[in-house]
Amino acid sequence: MNSLIVFNLIVSVFAFFVCRAKASRLREKHTLLVASNTHWGWYGFLNVFIPTLVLGVLIHYVGIYFINSGIRSSTALEFASHAEYLLVKENVNASVILILDEISQIRFLSSFIVIISYLISGIEPALLAVQSGTTIEHLDLVVLALKTKIMALTATLVLGVVIALMQAQRSINTVSANYNAREKVEFVIISLLGLSSLIAVLTTVGIVISLLSETINFAMMHSIVDFLFGTVWNPQFTSGEVEGYGSDLGILPLLWGTLYISFVALAFSVPIGLYSAIYLSEYASDRFRSIAKPVLELLAGIPTIVYGLFALLTVGPLLRDSFTQPLGLGSNSDSVLAAGLVMGIMLIPFVSSLSDDIINAVPQTLRDGSYGLGATQSETVKNVIIPAALPGIIGAVLLAASRAIGETMIVVLGAGAAAKLSLNPLEGMATITAKIVNQLTGDTEFESPETLVAFALGLSLFVITLCLNVLALYIVRKYREEYE
Amino acid sequence: MLDTTVDNMIEEKPKIIARDVKVVYGDKEALRDVSLDVMDKTVTAFIGPSGCGKSTFLRCFNRMNDTIANCRVSGSLIYDGQEISAHDPVTLRARIGMVFQKPNPFPKSIYDNVAYGPRIHGLSKNKADLDGIVEKALRRGALWDEVKDRLHETGTGLSGGQQQRLCIARAIATEPEVLLMDEPCSALDPIATAQIEELINELKQSYSVVIVTHSMQQAARVSQKTAFFHLGNLVEYNDTGDIFTKPSDPRTESYITGRIG
Ligand SMILES: Nc1ncnc2c1ncn2[C@@H]1O[C@H](COP(=O)(O)OP(=O)(O)O)[C@@H](O)[C@H]1O
Ligand SMILES: [Mg+2]
Numbered sequence: 001m002n003s004l005i006v007f008n009l010i011v012s013v014f015a016f017f018v019c020r021a022k023a024s025r026l027r028e029k030h031t032l033l034v035a036s037n038t039h040w041g042w043y044g045f046l047n048v049f050i051p052t053l054v055l056g057v058l059i060h061y062v063g064i065y066f067i068n069s070g071i072r073s074s075t076a077l078e079f080a081s082h083a084e085y086l087l088v089k090e091n092v093n094a095s096v097i098l099i100l101d102e103i104s105q106i107r108f109l110s111s112f113i114v115i116i117s118y119l120i121s122g123i124e125p126a127l128l129a130v131q132s133g134t135t136i137e138h139l140d141l142v143v144l145a146l147k148t149k150i151m152a153l154t155a156t157l158v159l160g161v162v163i164a165l166m167q168a169q170r171s172i173n174t175v176s177a178n179y180n181a182r183e184k185v186e187f188v189i190i191s192l193l194g195l196s197s198l199i200a201v202l203t204t205v206g207i208v209i210s211l212l213s214e215t216i217n218f219a220m221m222h223s224i225v226d227f228l229f230g231t232v233w234n235p236q237f238t239s240g241e242v243e244g245y246g247s248d249l250g251i252l253p254l255l256w257g258t259l260y261i262s263f264v265a266l267a268f269s270v271p272i273g274l275y276s277a278i279y280l281s282e283y284a285s286d287r288f289r290s291i292a293k294p295v296l297e298l299l300a301g302i303p304t305i306v307y308g309l310f311a312l313l314t315v316g317p318l319l320r321d322s323f324t325q326p327l328g329l330g331s332n333s334d335s336v337l338a339a340g341l342v343m344g345i346m347l348i349p350f351v352s353s354l355s356d357d358i359i360n361a362v363p364q365t366l367r368d369g370s371y372g373l374g375a376t377q378s379e380t381v382k383n384v385i386i387p388a389a390l391p392g393i394i395g396a397v398l399l400a401a402s403r404a405i406g407e408t409m410i411v412v413l414g415a416g417a418a419a420k421l422s423l424n425p426l427e428g429m430a431t432i433t434a435k436i437v438n439q440l441t442g443d444t445e446f447e448s449p450e451t452l453v454a455f456a457l458g459l460s461l462f463v464i465t466l467c468l469n470v471l472a473l474y475i476v477r478k479y480r481e482e483y484e
Numbered sequence: 485m486l487d488t489t490v491d492n493m494i495e496e497k498p499k500i501i502a503r504d505v506k507v508v509y510g511d512k513e514a515l516r517d518v519s520l521d522v523m524d525k526t527v528t529a530f531i532g533p534s535g536c537g538k539s540t541f542l543r544c545f546n547r548m549n550d551t552i553a554n555c556r557v558s559g560s561l562i563y564d565g566q567e568i569s570a571h572d573p574v575t576l577r578a579r580i581g582m583v584f585q586k587p588n589p590f591p592k593s594i595y596d597n598v599a600y601g602p603r604i605h606g607l608s609k610n611k612a613d614l615d616g617i618v619e620k621a622l623r624r625g626a627l628w629d630e631v632k633d634r635l636h637e638t639g640t641g642l643s644g645g646q647q648q649r650l651c652i653a654r655a656i657a658t659e660p661e662v663l664l665m666d667e668p669c670s671a672l673d674p675i676a677t678a679q680i681e682e683l684i685n686e687l688k689q690s691y692s693v694v695i696v697t698h699s700m701q702q703a704a705r706v707s708q709k710t711a712f713f714h715l716g717n718l719v720e721y722n723d724t725g726d727i728f729t730k731p732s733d734p735r736t737e738s739y740i741t742g743r744i745g
Contacts, residue, residue, distance in 0.1 A: 161605045365584055366588055366590060368551070368582075369590065370600070371577070373654065374574045376574060377598075384590050387592065
């Protein structure tokens with residue numbers, strides 16, 4: 001493929017300059033052109049580049065189709081399951097890549113070199129060279145795949161060259177006063193922009209659909225009522241049992257753990273974040289602000305795994321040594337409080353920078369109005385700025401809450417893995433996110449309720465955070481409108 | 485109108501006496517050596533092209549320039565027999581109220597907006613007392629009849645002109661002696677403007693009003709004394725009638741005939 005892309009680009013750029021030059025010559029003859037010279041240049045470029053690109057992609061996938069159906073219909077193998085077929089396919093692909101690498105060790109123009117050396121000496125030398133290092137499974141399939149691949153490459157290169165040259169010729173001939181090349185070029189640009197946003201939307205939809213479908217799979221193996229209302233979380237990781245029997249998979253203990261830890265985190269981070277935002281935006285000197293704000297933002301850039309380590313190695317043991325053990329409450333270093341506090345530290349810069357933006361958005365005229373009536377700065381903050389910023393601050397808190405609920409690393413490391421319904425903050429508890437990690441890293445087969453429950457948990461989490469985000473955005477937007 | 489002005493001048497002693505007032509923002513001079521007397525029970529208008537320092541000068545009177553970090557005021561400003569810089573800004577601003585260019589009601593109820601100042605300064609003994617203060621201020625702000633049935637609705641829901649009258653009522657609720665207005669009508673339509681001007685005319689009975697305005701017609705309609713500023717200088721300060729009929733400085737004449745500004 002890459003040889004073609006290089007060639008393509010050369011021809012496309014060539015078409016760009018020739019079309020542009022031709023357009024500018026026309027213009028010099030005082031012809032009024034509908035499109036600008038640059039538009040004509042891009043017209044030539046796109047006219048060559050897009051068809052050849054589409055052709056290359058098309059042939060590539062046709063090749064893959066033939067290879068796959070070759071593997072599937074291979075008489076020597078009987079596939080017991082889809083997974084086995086996938087495994088063979090993977091093996092074949094890996095070998096093909098090894099051999100292609102052996103044929104052309106130069107990346108640049110590699111497909112060109114592959115075709116030439118195939119025409120000169122076939123694939124046997126490369127096959128032998130690779131075989132001397134490793135054993136190749138399913139040799140016949142590999143050979144078949146390789147030949148198909150090289151055929152596809154040849155077709156791409158030959159057809160690509162022909163089409164590129166034809167298209168270049170055609171677009172150069174189209175350059176004229178009245179043809180609207182601008183419209184065509186702009187259509188391509190708009191399509192590209194639209195495509196980008198479509199990709200963003202479609203991936204989200206795709207993720208939701210896959211979550212949903214796996215959750216439905218789960219619901220067919222395990223009672224959904226038990227999942228939603230069960231108060232016990234106790235998955236059995238022994239295989240060979242009757243499906244869905246051995247395990248209790250109730251979400252409530254996990255939901256409780258999630259909410260409890262998030263609550264601790266918010267109780268810690270919201271006041272501190274809010275007060276620091278008020279101090280920074282209303283009282284701090286410019287010099288202090290210019291140092292403190294970047295530092296706070298730095299805090300926001302620390303990876304959560306680092307916070308997790310902090311919870312596991314510092315805060316947890318500290319709490320254990322200073323509270324849990326002296327009070328005779330056990331010897332746990334994993335606790336809701338440790339995870340919540342560390343998560344709170346993580347959220348402080350988030351709350352603070354959002355609140356800072358919101359407080360700064362309160363118009364100066366309101367402050368002036370308050371000062372003009374003789375209010376002091378603190379009275380102004382308390383009576384005017386906070387009430388005016390309140391809806392926005394609530395929105396910020398909800399956004400922070402949705403981050404807390406979705407946070408994983410800190411709770412995996414800091415809160416332990418015991419799912420319980422308990423009020424004691426010095427005990428360890430498990431959250432939804434931590435259990436998703438648990439269920440998927442366990443050594444069970446994929447198609448079991450114990451594994452699939454991870455998707456149901458993921459979907460529940462998604463629904464919760466989605467609701468919080470929508471609510472928060474709604475409040476923040478409504479608040480913004482008030483001051484437009 | 486001219487006669488009453490002359491009477492006022494003879495009867496009243498100055499409310500605020502400014503001498504050689506100079507204001508700088510950082511190292512940029514915004515106002516230089518301005519001296520004038522603001523009379524009691526008189527409307528004084530500040531006119532002049534944008535950026536000539538009218539707002540800056542107005543903000544000297546209630547020390548609002550203190551809230552601007554790089555602003556320095558020098559010279560002498562005497563209010564009530566004492567340097568303004570020696571007054572406590574909190575009580576000073578209760579006695580010298582201010583109304584801003586853009587109506588800026590707080591996002592609170594109409595009642596709470598007006599009660600804001602009295603509450604801060606502890607002017608009421610009890611709820612009934614406060615109710616009385618609010619009603620009186622709203623009546624003087626010519627807004628009572630329009631809002632008396634919805635005192636507890638939010639102030640930001642009023643029309644622009646009503647909002648500005650609310651801000652005036654809010655300013656006079658602390659019983660100030662001087663009312664500063666910085667282009668109070670520039671965001672309003674002609675009808676609301678006329679209502680505010682009428683209100684200013686009444687407020688003159690009890691307060692000294694200083695109004696910054698862009699409109700010379702407005703200055704001529706509402707004021708008895710007019711000061712013309714140009715590039716940070718006070719060019720001319722005189723009875724409004726004289727400024728508009730026989731200006732003594734050529735720059736004033738150019739401005740009021742529309743040649744500069
Ligand atoms: N906060 C400020 N910081 C710096 N310069 C200012 C500030 N406010 C006003 N100025 C400057 O002071 C001069 C006078 O401004 P201002 O008093 O607002 O004029 P006016 O109200 O007459 O239009 C202008 O040149 C303006 O740029
Ligand atoms: Mg101004």
